[in-house]
Amino acid sequence: MKTPKISKTLARNIxxxxxxxxxxxxxxxxxxIFVELKEGKKTINSKIDKAxxxxxxxxxxxxxxxxxxxERTEKVKELRDTYEEYSKLAEIEEDKIQPLLNxxxxxxxxxxxxxxxxxxxINLVAGIIIFILGxxxxxxxxxxxxxxxISSQQxxxxxxxxxxxxxxxxxxKTGSTSEIKNDITQ
Numbered sequence: 514m515k516t517p518k519i520s521k522t523l524a525r526n527i528x529x530x531x532x533x534x535x536x537x538x539x540x541x542x543x544x545x546i547f548v549e550l551k552e553g554k555k556t557i558n559s560k561i562d563k564a565x566x567x568x569x570x571x572x573x574x575x576x577x578x579x580x581x582x583x584e585r586t587e588k589v590k591e592l593r594d595t596y597e598e599y600s601k602l603a604e605i606e607e608d609k610i611q612p613l614l615n616x617x618x619x620x621x622x623x624x625x626x627x628x629x630x631x632x633x634x635i636n637l638v639a640g641i642i643i644f645i646l647g648x649x650x651x652x653x654x655x656x657x658x659x660x661x662x663i664s665s666q667q668x669x670x671x672x673x674x675x676x677x678x679x680x681x682x683x684x685x686k687t688g689s690t691s692e693i694k695n696d697i698t699q
Contacts, residue, residue, distance in 0.1 A: 529541040
């Protein structure tokens, strides 16, 4: 057999009725005070747990912030050191460095003139070589170009028949005009 479930409010009301039946003791009021204390204890415990969790999260955040600050402090120290190095270098007077700059400029200037002369002669020699090669190869290139033109013209020209009259004989020749011209000139 199943026992029926009793809700909290029903149990509370039944407890208050039973306590009312007690003489000289304010039973229901004591019961209410007891219930409130019990619930207050639960809320205090939950508040304590929330406060503990908040403090734990806060301490984690503080440790993260501390590590970030330490890293940034190290970077600031490094930057300060590099700044001090550069400021020491900047303290060198211009009079002390001017002779060094003048000597460096003279050295670079001399090298520049020599490089210009060398590059002029290299370009001159290269131009002469290209000129000579052009003169030497130009007839061969012209022959190649003309050879292509002649062979393309021979395939395109139609064959014609021409009669050449020579005293005492008549010749008939069939072929291209260039072949006939060659025969006539011979």
